Amino acid sequence: xxxxxxxxxxxxxxxxxxxxxxxxxxxxxxxxxxxxxxxxxxxxxxxxxxxxxxxxxxxxxxxxxxxxxxxxxxxxxxxxxxxxxxxxxxxxxxxxxxxxxxxxxxxxxxxxxxxxxxxxxxxxxxxxxxxxxxxxxxxxxxxxxxxxxxxxxxxxxxxxxxxxxxxxxxxxxxxxxxxxxxxxxxxxxxxxxxxxxxxxxxxxxxxxxxxxxxxxxxxxxxxx
Amino acid sequence: xxxxxxxxxxxxxxxxxxxxxxxxxxxxxxxxxxxxxxxxxxxxxxxxxxxxxxxxxxxxxxxxxxxxxxxxxxxxxxxxxxxxxxxxxxxxxxxxxxxxxxxxxxxxxxxxxxxxxxxxxxxxxxxxxxxxxxxxxxxxxxxxxxxxxxxxxxxxxxxxxxxxxxxxxxxxxxxxxxxxxxxxxxxxxxxxxxxxxxxxxxxxxxxxxxxxxxxxxxxxxxxxxxxxxxxxxxxxxxxxxxxxxx
Numbered sequence: 001x002x003x004x005x006x007x008x009x010x011x012x013x014x015x016x017x018x019x020x021x022x023x024x025x026x027x028x029x030x031x032x033x034x035x036x037x038x039x040x041x042x043x044x045x046x047x048x049x050x051x052x053x054x055x056x057x058x059x060x061x062x063x064x065x066x067x068x069x070x071x072x073x074x075x076x077x078x079x080x081x082x083x084x085x086x087x088x089x090x091x092x093x094x095x096x097x098x099x100x101x102x103x104x105x106x107x108x109x110x111x112x113x114x115x116x117x118x119x120x121x122x123x124x125x126x127x128x129x130x131x132x133x134x135x136x137x138x139x140x141x142x143x144x145x146x147x148x149x150x151x152x153x154x155x156x157x158x159x160x161x162x163x164x165x166x167x168x169x170x171x172x173x174x175x176x177x178x179x180x181x182x183x184x185x186x187x188x189x190x191x192x193x194x195x196x197x198x199x200x201x202x203x204x205x206x207x208x209x210x211x212x213x214x215x216x217x218x219x220x221x222x223x224x
Numbered sequence: 225x226x227x228x229x230x231x232x233x234x235x236x237x238x239x240x241x242x243x244x245x246x247x248x249x250x251x252x253x254x255x256x257x258x259x260x261x262x263x264x265x266x267x268x269x270x271x272x273x274x275x276x277x278x279x280x281x282x283x284x285x286x287x288x289x290x291x292x293x294x295x296x297x298x299x300x301x302x303x304x305x306x307x308x309x310x311x312x313x314x315x316x317x318x319x320x321x322x323x324x325x326x327x328x329x330x331x332x333x334x335x336x337x338x339x340x341x342x343x344x345x346x347x348x349x350x351x352x353x354x355x356x357x358x359x360x361x362x363x364x365x366x367x368x369x370x371x372x373x374x375x376x377x378x379x380x381x382x383x384x385x386x387x388x389x390x391x392x393x394x395x396x397x398x399x400x401x402x403x404x405x406x407x408x409x410x411x412x413x414x415x416x417x418x419x420x421x422x423x424x425x426x427x428x429x430x431x432x433x434x435x436x437x438x439x440x441x442x443x444x445x446x447x448x449x450x451x452x453x454x455x456x457x458x459x460x461x462x463x464x465x466x467x468x469x470x
Binding site: 001021076079080082085086089090223 | 282283284285286304305306307308310312314316317318319320321322323327331332334335336337361377
């Protein structure tokens with residue numbers, strides 16, 4: 001079976017399971033919405049401070065929602081040992097991994113799509129006000145999903161998986177979160193667009209490097 | 225196994241195989257040859273290393289040291305495609321509870337590149353008396369029914385080597401009977417069947433070769449034709465240092 005067909009089969013299966021159970025979206029969305037709404041009440045509506053912080057609030061809420069989402073999607077693979085069955089299949093193991101990354105990315109996109117109008121209502125901020133913001137969202141969400149999926153797979157085999165996942169994931173994601181927040185702030189606060197380019201490039205380089213590394217060593221990680 | 229060794233290269237060969245989990249050594253310099261078309265049953269107490277041995281043989285985990293060869297080729301040189309020959313039935317179901325029986329089989333069938341997974345899935349579900357429930361979600365199934373779906377999952381790609389890890393765990397008598405029939409059928413079709421079990425009776429009658437593992441080592445390896453079940457039971461007990469029950 002070709003590499004991309006394996007990815008498509010995994011994504012199709014994950015979407016079907018999520019449509020039935022809604023457990024990933026429910027967990028991630030409730031947390032993200034609460035986080036965004038509660039923070040909105042700590043600041044004066046439409047204030048300068050609120051605008052300055054909204055980029056940070058958006059990306060931190062996505063990061064934490066991601067932790068819940070990744071644990072759920074990988075947990076559904078390990079509940080009945082299905083992940084072992086996937087590793088037994090005569091397919092490239094990294095294709096299975098990237099299938100899970102894309103599933104997680106789609107679920108996070110859905111959370112983001114719901115959060116964006118909330119920022120308009122509660123913070124008076126249009127997160128997606130500039131077309132380049134779509135690039136920031138795609139690159140950063142991919143980075144979240146890539147690293148989040150990897151650490152979920154690693155931590156799910158440990159006895160303290162709920163703690164292990166954020167402990168591994170969040171420090172690793174610091175450069176991506178900073179880059180995403182600063183690039184988003186350029187668009188929200190109306191700065192010069194070229195100031196966002198370096199942050200976008202940083203995220204793109206992060207994505208490329210870690211995609212290549214994980215593609216190369218995933219089967220070694222998973223076999224032990 | 226001795227007769228076969230004169231005729232052919234072993235299908236699976238382990239040489240001085242060691243598997244460590246941290247400080248714990250699960251396999252201690254294990255040597256084993258398994259020939260194509262044979263049925264091997266591995267017995268042993270809990271913690272003897274049986275499941276680890278099965279995981280190593282089915283390439284689910286890597287050896288710490290030693291060699292694993294398939295048809296004389298080191299497993300590191302074998303492509304992903306080789307795993308097409310493997311079917312694993314375990315007490316772990318390897319199924320998705322929020323998919324139906326049919327959707328599970330279709331998904332695994334597609335991963336194994338089967339041309340018509342729908343047809344093959346339906347055939348297996350009919351054979352396992354689950355066709356009427358094919359569209360029901362697995363979370364509504366009993367343990368015995370789930371295990372039958374798991375058997376169908378393992379066989380959907382018609383594997384040449386079947387690994388069974390405590391396959392009778394939690395099965396009702398109907399499911400156990402179905403499983404025995406299927407194992408027998410696979411043996412008759414000249415498939416290689418490697419089973420780990422505690423159940424001496426079931427394991428003995430389905431085997432050509434009998435292995436006993438203890439503390440990470442193979443301490444007994446004989447052909448079934450050279451022994452009857454009562455003598456084997458006594459040997460099993462004596463190997464484990466336990467008096468046989470009269």
